[in-house]
Amino acid sequence: MARTYQMLKHSRIDGQNFYGTIAVISAIVFAVVYSAVFIFSAFTLNKNLDIHDKYPLEITSNSHEMRKNISHMEVALGRLTSDTSAKNIRLVKQELAKGKNEVEKNLTYLASNFLGPPENVTDIKTALKELYSRQDKVLSMAAGNASLNDYIYGEMAKYYVDVDRKILKIVDFTKIKRREIAEKSAFFVYFSIVVSVSLLLLIVGLALLLQRRAARNFRERQFHDNILRIIAENVENVFILFNSRSGMVEYVSHNAKRILGIDYRDLRQTPQQLSDLCVSEDANPVSEMLGVHSLKEPVTHEVRLKNPISGKVCWMLASLYPVREKADDFGDRYILVISDLTEIRKTQEVLKDALVNAQNANNAKSTFLSRMSHEIRTPMNAIIGMTAIATTALNDRSKIENCLSKIAFSSRHLMMLINDVLDMSKIESGKLTLTYEPFELSDLISNIGSIIYPQAAFKKQEFEINVNVSHECLTGDVLRTNQILINILSNAVKFTPEKGHIRLRIEEMKKRFDSRVWLRFTISDDGCGMSAEFIEKIFTPFEQETRTTRLVEGTGLGMPITGNLVTLMDGAINVQSEVDKGSIFTVDIGFGTSGEKHSRQRLDIEKLKILVVDDDMDTCEHTALILDRMGMSAEWVMSGNDAIAKVVDAHSGRDDYDVVFIDWKMPEMDGIETTRQIRKKLGPDTLIIIISAYDWSDIEKEAREAGADAFISKPMLSSSIYQTLVSVSYKTHSPIHERNIDKVLADKRILVAEDNDLNQEIMTELLKQAGAKVDIAKDGIEVVNKFANSFPETYDLILMDIQMPYCDGYEATKAIRCLDRHDAKSIPVIAMTANVFASDIAASKAAGMNGHLGKPVDMDLLYRTIAGQLEKMEYES
Template sequence: MDFFKKNRMIVSVVAICCLMLWYVLWTTLAVLHINRQIDYVAGHPYKAMSEVSRIQGVVSQTTAYLPILLADGENNLTEIRQILVAAQTKNQKSLQVLKEVYLGNPYDLTALEQALSALEKALLQSAEVFESNRSGAVQHSSVKEHFAVKIEPLQAETEKAIKTVMASADRRVLMIEGETDERTKWAIIYAGVSGLLIVFLMLYTLRNEFQKNKLLLKHQLILQDALNSAKKANDAKRSFLSRMSHEIRTPMNAIIGMTTIAFNYLDDQKRLTDCLSKITFSSRHLLMLINDVLDMSKIEDGKLNVNNEVFDLKKVIESLTDIHYQQAAARGLTFELTVSGFDEELLIGDPLRVNQILINLLSNAVKFTPKGGSVRLDVRKLRRQGDRLWLRFMIKDTGIGMEPEFLKNLYEPFEQANNGVAKKYGGTGLGMAITKNLVALMDGSIDVQSEPGAGTVFNVDLPFGLPEQAENKAAVLDELKVLVVDDDRDCCEHASLLLQKMGVCVDWVLNGFAAVDKVKAALENGEGCYDVCFIDWCMPDLNGIETARRIREYVGPEALIIIISAYDWSEIEQQARAAGVNAFIAKPLFASSLYNTLLTVAQKGQLTAGETGREQIKYDFAGKKVLLAEDNELNAEIAVELLKLVGLEVDHAANGQEAVELFQQSAAAYLMIFMDIQMPVMNGYEAARIIRNSDAAAAQSIPIIAMTANAFRDDVQAALDAGMNGHIAKPIDVDILYKTISEYA
């Protein structure tokens, strides 16, 4: 069956040839048969009929003319005898031929021969009768009587025998004609069927050949496209490797160079700090490059996954502000971040992937926006259905924009607008491909509008789950009266929405002059002073500090004035406090930060800047001991120093076997175990399993945390399957490290 499928053309041609040969043979045989039938008919039935007809003619002629000749007189007797002898001779010849060609019953010829013989004798006797009766009347009467009595019955018998032979020959002719007609009919049918089959097979063959050619052409085009794509991908990857070489060597050069410089300025604290800061920055940049490459590899292998866990959107937004405000400020850009239209903070999703998506887009926006431009992140609600919330993250910049041709390939890996962009701005060309795949994995969507020289706008729509949340509203907030002052209408409406859901009476205005007039009118009308005034720092015409100074002149010390700022307020803190500002709160505004601020006011507590700003957590685990299993001396040194910085005492094991032995010797002494995975003698997985299965009292309860460069999701799951409690990826993020320790301390 496979042979026929693979060789349809050959099979069709062979079938056509066989049919044509069969057609030719059948037609030839049919013609030969018909010719034989024609020859047969001509040589037998028709010849027999011809001879019988000749006999019939002779008999008719003889019996018709003999009486006439006899009536003419004596002179005709000799002629009559000659005619009768000649007729007899003709009939004998015809009978002889009939015996050779007649195909009917031989008895028919015998009967005919006997009838002819009797008739011929009777005719000869008529001459003798004529001769014996010489008188005219007697002669005529005797001849007539002789014909009536003798000749006519014999003539009738002869005619009957002739008709029998002719009928037999005629039947034979009709039978042969019927056979010939039948044969001809089937010959025509077979010829027609054969012709149709040949035509069908030829059309089928031509169709197959056409389809085959079409398929070959299609495959040729596909192969050509694949070849072009392969060449393009090869060129892109070659360019990517070239860029990666440059991108990796740049931070590596900074790390190596700054390390060398630091060694030469060990006594210069300021210079040393500067070098270490640049080494840290370059190291993080290098890690970002490596993560991009690894993420792209996981995407191509179909191994990239997202988690679903409860996370705090406020922390994600704050981290984005911390990162990109500094980047934007360093490049002379304005950075804004707003949240509006919803009060949910705890969401179900993958915070790391959300953070990665937004960092990619914001980093590009900052990178491709020239000095004096602006970058803005706007987070707003699209819709909510049951326990699902759809948010839109809009990233807008006033950067260089993109050409329409490039937008078509924006999400292709290794693509950048041109080599000039790569050389000027750097990057791997993987960020947008990773972003697109992450958005798709989270069941979201991404679109872009961009014009060269006019900036770019990305809209990322992502769905999130909503956990069950307990009501967190204090009744005392109902008594508060709050004024919000901001030149951004969305910010005012968002703050108003959050405060109204808490039961607070809130008013808002769009500039400092209106705020002063609002406070003044409230006091003059006897409506009472506002308990809290939230005032944006950066407003046109009358900024937040001047607005606060003027409001303080009217309200005195009673009202609480809080400056709203999206930026680092340390440079204005002294000036603001001199103007009567009590505290500061960071943009974007969240329900929790507003609630905590108002709750402090309602409870008459002392509000400080630290309570509304972002606190720097300080960890102290003095008096506690941990076990570190790490075979690399440099990595061990780094981990030990990081752990000692927060007061921990550290025992170090160079492999899994040593870690098991140290644990068995003094299990109760350790707060937790940090376990590397790839170690000689015994790896981390095996060591963890042995510890969990040991007889030590703390074997089941002691936290074991994987601390490894195996950072894929499968590696995390493998660590959990081995009995470990968590996973920290190298290079070590100290915040994650200390936060993990605090969970078990």
């Protein structure tokens, strides 16, 4: 070696070449050693990491998967403790077979890949074999209807525990194995670092002998650093490196297929495919970029490329970067970076749409204010104008009455407008809440009838309600349901001509996988109908049909409120209509169920013999079905003559009917005449109840003279039938609306809590006109003190304002209810307030109030509500 060294030293090779040669040889030797160490360490680390990453994860995953499958088998077997039917046994067998199949898959993987003692896997196989045997035994016992509870949760449990323990043993071994592999890997890491640092120091020592080569290497490093910088700036994009001089593509990133739909190998061989993807009506910028020969600064273009796999056209950003050794070089190589702009474009479109929506919302607000200004000013103008006219005609009674009538109409219209706007505003702001309280369907129907029947009668229309339900005691928001139906029915009355027909049908629907009671409300009419164009925007605020036949006073908010309420109640609404042929609205709403409200201990209605008389077969059959469900024996006929014959035959056989329900309106012989004939032949023993569509006040006197005992409204439900029978049995008073309200209110002492002087004057005057005596309290504290300082039963009823100084109506009512006197708990308290939302009504009820009236007060409703509460007090006493 020394001789060789001397020969090289004294050769013609100069000193620089000599040391350079030595440096090169040394560098090669060090590089070979470094490479060998690095390759050895890399392979060792790769092997250890492969085992470290895959082996523990897969073994542990399969072990836990096996535990989970065995747990599912245990749960499936446990179902036999409560059900040993053949069907359930078959289902359990299927579950066990499925679980066994999955466990065997896991076990097969463990047997092939577990690096620990083979006996660990063998132990699991043995334990599983014993477990399967025991499971088969349990299935045999179940087939024999044996008691399995103790055996499954006692004897069988230890076999599941044994299998689980042996599986966990493999998991524990896997953890130990993973730790050992990690320790070995750490050693090779440290070893590689030490060797690498040592060799690096030696190579740095030789760097001084490689000046020229170092300079060249420096330029090469700049070249690669430039490439890496560009790539780093465009992560998750497609990179294409090509040589413009040779026309060859040197590199294509592997994500080309995912982004562009072309495999990177194909794109590298034929780069022209990229320009073929370009969707452009003019120039092809991609093709121009691929053919560039001289470029100093980067260029970018937004292009549309069509993915050949998905066929989807996406927006892309194509950026071309020159790779140069010097700043003033043109360079031979270029990097083409393609970025997907689709999501950015979508975001831009969303922002653009949001801007448009915001502008539309702003325009809608302006339109709303303009429309509301017009809507409010119209009735206000009428009120102010009619008031001015009335003041100039104080001596003309007829003219004053005409003005007051128009003022009242405009006031009601203004109130309706305000209520609709408040409802709409609360719905759109998300502040409208629903209440879920028990109610009876008969009460809902009665309330609807009391509003719609008079409207229909005024226009000489026929209004009919048909009901076919099994559940009458429901839970839900009855106020909102009533509002929905009243809105639709009121429109039906408005847009149906005189002598038209309006029908409300209520039927119960069956829905799978839903425990609620779903009712379908179908409102049909034969009115003017609607055009197809208007139906599409019927639920849009302020939209109204412009045809002459539909120019009826309204706000254009009724149907939007109705649609929103139905949606809020998780229901559905459908509209079918044809011009000049009528409309059909279908509303589906789900309700909860509640227990039957009426106890039948008070009246033994079972085994009563009932005869139903009505000329409509559907009514007869439906009523008979209800009576049968209530435990009564029901028969029916369809004419007065048949009814008389039936009653006489039953009397002759000494098997009289206990009750006879007779429809008022029947052909040939109406209900009153039929009643009169039955009384002539049988006398007063049999109860006779007249069936009327709604208001029987016009025929009450004649019917009672003919021998009728009571009246009942259609549709007849079990609750209304029961109440009617109770009222007849106990000889209670007739319904409120049949009574003279003045007589009910006469000499009744009413305490009114009201802080507004004008409202005090109005309430005092109107209640005195009805015969009542009135005391006024100006705030909540005063009303409590007046009641507390009075003798018991001094006051018959309290009208309570809500918003009052010092103490509001809620707190005042609670204070009264807490007083230590017997009438504090029973005196009726009625809220009289401008707070009219459902949440306000619920708050009144929670405070202990008996009713809730909205301001401005409808006096007819006020009188009826007061009379109803007073009569209820008389009945309960």
